[in-house]
Each structure stands twice: as C-alpha cells, then as structure tokens.
Amino acid sequence: MLTTDTFTLWRNIVLGFVAGIALLLLLDRITNNSSRRRLMVILTFLGGLFYLLEFVLPPGTTLGFLPAPADPTRDNALSPFISTIGSITLVIAGFSFGLGLLNLATIHGRNILGQRSGWHNSLAFFVAMILMVISGLFRGEYASLAALYRVLFEGLYQPLGASVFSVLAFFITTAAYRAFRIRSGEAALMMGAAFIVMMAQVPMGMMLTNWLPETGWAANLRIEQVSNWLMTILNMAALRAVAFGIGIGGLAMSLRIWLSLERGTYFGKDS
Amino acid sequence: MAEIVDERVASHRRQSRIIYALLAGLMVLFLLFELRLPFIVGPQSRGLFETVEKLPEDKLALLILNWAPGTYGENYPQTEALIQHFFLAGKPFAIFGVDPVGPTLGHEIAERHAARLGKQYGVDWVTWGYRTLQLPMILGLKRDIPGTIQRDYQGRSLEQFPIMRGIRSARDLSLIVDVTPSATVEIWIQYFHGAVGTPVGYAPTAVMAPEAYPYLQSKQLVGMLAGIKGAAEYAALLDEHYEEELTWKYPPMRAMNAISIAHVLIVALIILGNYQYFTRHRRRREQS
Numbered sequence: 001m002l003t004t005d006t007f008t009l010w011r012n013i014v015l016g017f018v019a020g021i022a023l024l025l026l027l028d029r030i031t032n033n034s035s036r037r038r039l040m041v042i043l044t045f046l047g048g049l050f051y052l053l054e055f056v057l058p059p060g061t062t063l064g065f066l067p068a069p070a071d072p073t074r075d076n077a078l079s080p081f082i083s084t085i086g087s088i089t090l091v092i093a094g095f096s097f098g099l100g101l102l103n104l105a106t107i108h109g110r111n112i113l114g115q116r117s118g119w120h121n122s123l124a125f126f127v128a129m130i131l132m133v134i135s136g137l138f139r140g141e142y143a144s145l146a147a148l149y150r151v152l153f154e155g156l157y158q159p160l161g162a163s164v165f166s167v168l169a170f171f172i173t174t175a176a177y178r179a180f181r182i183r184s185g186e187a188a189l190m191m192g193a194a195f196i197v198m199m200a201q202v203p204m205g206m207m208l209t210n211w212l213p214e215t216g217w218a219a220n221l222r223i224e225q226v227s228n229w230l231m232t233i234l235n236m237a238a239l240r241a242v243a244f245g246i247g248i249g250g251l252a253m254s255l256r257i258w259l260s261l262e263r264g265t266y267f268g269k270d271s
Numbered sequence: 272m273a274e275i276v277d278e279r280v281a282s283h284r285r286q287s288r289i290i291y292a293l294l295a296g297l298m299v300l301f302l303l304f305e306l307r308l309p310f311i312v313g314p315q316s317r318g319l320f321e322t323v324e325k326l327p328e329d330k331l332a333l334l335i336l337n338w339a340p341g342t343y344g345e346n347y348p349q350t351e352a353l354i355q356h357f358f359l360a361g362k363p364f365a366i367f368g369v370d371p372v373g374p375t376l377g378h379e380i381a382e383r384h385a386a387r388l389g390k391q392y393g394v395d396w397v398t399w400g401y402r403t404l405q406l407p408m409i410l411g412l413k414r415d416i417p418g419t420i421q422r423d424y425q426g427r428s429l430e431q432f433p434i435m436r437g438i439r440s441a442r443d444l445s446l447i448v449d450v451t452p453s454a455t456v457e458i459w460i461q462y463f464h465g466a467v468g469t470p471v472g473y474a475p476t477a478v479m480a481p482e483a484y485p486y487l488q489s490k491q492l493v494g495m496l497a498g499i500k501g502a503a504e505y506a507a508l509l510d511e512h513y514e515e516e517l518t519w520k521y522p523p524m525r526a527m528n529a530i531s532i533a534h535v536l537i538v539a540l541i542i543l544g545n546y547q548y549f550t551r552h553r554r555r556r557e558q559s
Contacts, residue, residue, distance in 0.1 A: 051406070075414075083418040086411030093403040158376075161340030169533065170291050177290060177540040178283075181548050195538060201477070201500050202531035203308030210309055224311055236484035243485060 041260040048258040050085070054078040128152075193230055200227030294536060301529040308528065315487060316504035319472045319494025322446060323356055324512075330445035331438050332357060332364040335459070336373030337451035342476050347376070348502035348523040349474040350450050352509065354381050358388045358395065359513050362445070363434050365397050367420075369404035369455065374424060377450075380520075387518065393432035400424030404455070409462050413441045441467045446493075448472040452479060460491050474501060503527045 031039065060072035069075035108122035135149035182188045199205025200223045209222045219225060256262045326332055334353060338346035354377070357364045366381060368374040378398040390396065399420045402408050411419035416438055417429055429435045437443060441463050449456045449471070456473045463469040470493045473483050477498025486492040496505055503523035510517065 083411045086407035089407040158340040162343040165341040176537045177544045204531035240485040
C-alpha cells in the first residue's frame with residue numbers, strides 16, 4: 001500500500017530527476033563549449049574550496065549566513081553539510097554504476113546484433129548479468145532464486161575469481177626459472193636479500209636456522225631476525241622516501257586538478 | 272635458423288609444463304597432508320592481537336573488507352581469524368567495505384561463526400555493507416556515522432540495532448582493521464588515526480606488506496597480518512589464548528605448508544637456472 005511517506009519520497013525523486021534533466025538540457029542549449037568549460041572550472045573550484053575551508057577553519061567559526069554549529073568545540077559552520085554532500089556524491093556514484101552498465105550493454109549489444117567475432121561471449125555476458133541481478137534482488141522472496149544465487153555467487157563467481165589470480169603462481173615460477181639471472185654484484189645482493197625474505201616467510205625456511213639459540217647475540221643470525229631487519233630498516237627507509245615523494249606529487253597534482261590547470265583526456269583539451 | 276627457434280620454443284613449452292606440473296603436484300600434496308613445522312609468531316601479528324584483546328567493549332571495532340575473490344587465498348583466512356577473535360574476545364564490531372563484494376563475503380563468515388559461538392546479529396556485530404570510496408563519504412564517516420551509513424546491508428535502519436547505540440563518530444570506534452589487497456589503509460591512517468587517534472590495523476596481501484613498515488615503525492599502525500603468514504600467526508595466537516575450538520574454511524597453517532614448498536621450489540629453480548646460465552656462459556667462453 002502506498003503510504004504518504006512513500007508517495008512523497010517518490011514524488012521528490014521524480015521531480016528531482018525531471019528538474020535535473022531540464023537543467024542539463026537548458027545548459028546544453030544556452031551555453032557553448034567555452035561557457036561550459038568555465039562553468040565546470042567554477043564548480044570544481046567551489047567544490048574543492050568547500051572542503052578546504054571546512055578543514056582549515058577553526059572549530060566554532062561561524063559564517064554570518066549559515067547556522068552556528070551544534071558542537072562549536074568540534075565543528076565550524078561548514079561541518080554540518082559534510083554528511084549531506086556525502087549523500088549527494090553517493091547518489092552520483094550510483095549513476096556512474098548505471099552509466100557503466102549502459103556502456104557495457106551498448107558494446108556487447110552491438111557485438112550480438114552485428115554478429116561480430118566472439119558475439120557468443122557477449123551473449124554470455126547478458127545471460128550472466130540478468131541471472132545474477134534477478135537472483136540477487138529476489139533471493140529473499142523465492143527459495144529457487146536463493147539457490148540459483150548460491151550457485152552463481154559461491155559456486156561460480158568466487159572460485160573463478162580466485163582461479164584467475166591463482167594462475168599467477170605458475171607464471172611467477174616459470175619466470176623465476178627463466179629470467180632471474182645474477183649478472184652483476186647488485187643482482188647478487190638483490191637475490192640474496194630475496195632469498196632471505198622468501199625463506200623467512202615460511203616454516204621450512206625458518207627450519208634452516210632453527211638450531212641457533214633464541215636469545216643472545218647468535219639469535220640475530222636467525223633467518224627470521226635477518227629478514228625482519230631487512231624489512232624494518234632497509235626496506236622501510238626506502239619506502240618512506242617513496243611515500244614522501246608520492247605525497248608531495250599527489251599534493252601538486254591535487255592543486256592542479258582543483259584549479260583546473262590539468263590537461264588531458266578527462267580534463268578537456270580546450271585551452 | 273627457423274628450426275633452431277622452433278626447437279627452442281618447443282623446449283620452453285616442455286620446461287613450462289614440467290614446472291607447472293611440479294608446482295601443482297607439490298602444492299596439492301602439502302594441502303592434503305598437514306605437517307607440524309616450527310613456527311614463530313612475528314611482532315606485527317602479535318601487536319594487532321594484543322590491541323584487539325585490550326579493546327573497550329563500549330566502542331565499536333570497524334572491520335573494513337576491501338577484497339574480492341581474486342585474493343581469496345590470503346584475505347579470507349585473515350578475515351576469518353579476525354572475526355573469530357572479535358567473537359571470542361566479546362568485542363563488538365561492524366563489517367564495512369569500499370569494495371562491493373568484500374562485506375558480503377565477510378558477512379557470510381560472520382554468520383557461520385556466530386551460529387557456532389552463539390552470537391547475535393545487531394548485538395555482537397553488524398554489517399554496514401558497501402559504500403563507494405569517495406572523500407565526502409570518508410569525511411562523513413569520520414564525523415557522523417549514523418548520518419553517513421544510515422542503513423545496514425539489508426536496508427534496515429542502524430538505529431534499531433543495540434550495537435549501534437552511542438556510536439556517533441570516529442571517536443566511538445575502538446579500532447579500524449583494513450583487510451585489503453590495495454593501499455586503502457593510508458586513507459584510514461590519514462583521516463581517522465591522524466584526525467582523531469583511532470588505532471588502525473592492516474591485513475594486506477603479502478605483496479603489499481612491505482609498504483606498511485614505515486607506518487608500523489611510526490606507530491600509525493598497531494599491527495599487521497602480512498598475507499597468509501599473518502593469518503597463520505594469528506591462528507596460532509588464537510589457539511594459544513582460547514580453549515574454544517577454532518574452525519576454518521581454509522586452514523591457514525595448511526596453506527602455509529603449501530606456500531613453504533612453493534617458495535623452496537622457486538628458490539631451487541632460480542639456483543638451477545643460474546647454474547645452467549653460468550655453465551653455458553663458461554662453455555661459450557672456452558669455445559671462443
């Protein structure tokens with residue numbers, strides 16, 4: 001039975017959808033390429049500015065036109081809007097799922113209709129998707145669909161997904177035999193470190209130095225201790241340096257994206 | 272010339288088949304028969320175990336499952352070990368994920384162990400389900416959990432569950448553990464540990480583990496389960512501390528034995544490959 005709350009909710013959804021489409025159509029009619037780009041730059045900047053200000057403004061800061069925060073010891077005037085904007089982005093993300101689905105259906109639909117090479121794989125895509133969606137959505141209501149869901153998810157999807165990555169083990173093993181050649185001193189050093197770390201990960205490797213005492217200076221020569229030293233001293237120092245570089249690079253990149261200075265496939269080729 | 276190339280390709284194919292058969296055969300053998308080999312628990316796993324033991328019971332631990340069946344072999348036993356520990360130690364926890372499949376798999380694990388250990392959904396654990404990985408969601412989660420998550424994985428309001436009473440923000444989280452094959456732990460360290468001091472644990476696949484050592488050294492991570500080895504270490508600690516029988520869908524110790532022989536095989540093949548290379552190299556030099 002349609003309650004008032006449900007009716008109001010669906011009414012708002014439909015109205016919002018129609019208003020959104022109308023707005024997009026209007027923008028498409030009244031703007032040209034450079035106006036659209038200017039609009040995107042402004043919206044991107046405002047979006048980033050909101051989060052920057054929310055982060056840097058001290059707790060208790062009020063902005064005249066916004067209500068005061070409920071907890072001034074923790075929040076500023078912009079903080080109450082975080083959850084709302086979070087919900088908006090979740091809805092937008094939901095649309096991106098739909099867009100991805102539409103894209104896949106278009107590509108595979110064309111393969112089937114055009115009888116292109118491998119069209120039967122595209123047919124399998126549709127069959128699998130429809131079966132999974134129907135069984136997943138209605139498994140609570142029908143026992144047969146619950147059984148089908150179990151077959152598809154636990155019987156097919158999980159083992160197939162695990163198997164795809166499991167074949168890497170075989171490729172790594174043959175690559176180790178064919179490609180790992182000690183042609184220089186550095187390669188020998190790397191191979192020695194790899195040997196220690198690899199064998200220290202497994203009980204059979206730990207057995208190599210199990211005869212050494214667990215305490216005293218000799219304990220430092222146990223393979224798991226040497227491996228731990230390699231990981232926590234040498235490896236850690238190098239990776240910390242890499243992390244600093246990534247952090248600074250990420251900051252620079254974020255600034256460029258926020259200020260719409262970035263060019264490329266997703267950032268508009270217009271100058 | 273063409274015959275030489277054909278012969279080389281055929282030889283490579285033969286070698287590959289022998290190596291694949293050897294690897295598969297040895298791993299199957301060691302998975303079927305359990306060996307009790309000496310095993311030492313590392314400080315990283317012990318750190319996470321002791322943190323979970325000391326968690327307050329009026330706060331919620333957050334188990335973030337960002338893995339899919341591709342990393343089943345490592346992340347499934349890690350998740351199973353952590354969930355069993357939360358149940359045995361009586362620590363309330365929530366299952367959440369920014370990967371669509373992880374929370375579903377985690378919920379199935381939790382349901383199975385809850386039935387065995389007499390635990391109840393909504394009282395001992397809750398599954399928030401999947402949310403997209405976006406900064407507004409993360410910030411919302413830090414600030415207002417009920418307002419951001421709102422409903423559990425089946426669309427039921429979180430307010431109806433006793434476990435969610437008093438849980439408002441990240442300050443009400445006792446621990447975050449990220450079980451993942453990717454580097455998502457940096458998000459929780461940055462936005463939760465850095466902002467409000469929530470302890471963070473990490474359970475990555477073995478290949479991602481080295482990247483976590485800077486965070487372990489700086490105490491931004493309380494502990495780490497590195498791959499299947501970490502899961503096996505955690506299982507050993509659970510065995511040591513709890514009398515209840517532990518059950519495993521994929522026993523980590525048995526998997527460790529299989530990985531042991533795989534590592535030994537890889538090292539042996541590297542040594543063999545280099546021996547053949549140097550022998551051939553010396554023969555060519557002698558001939559020239």
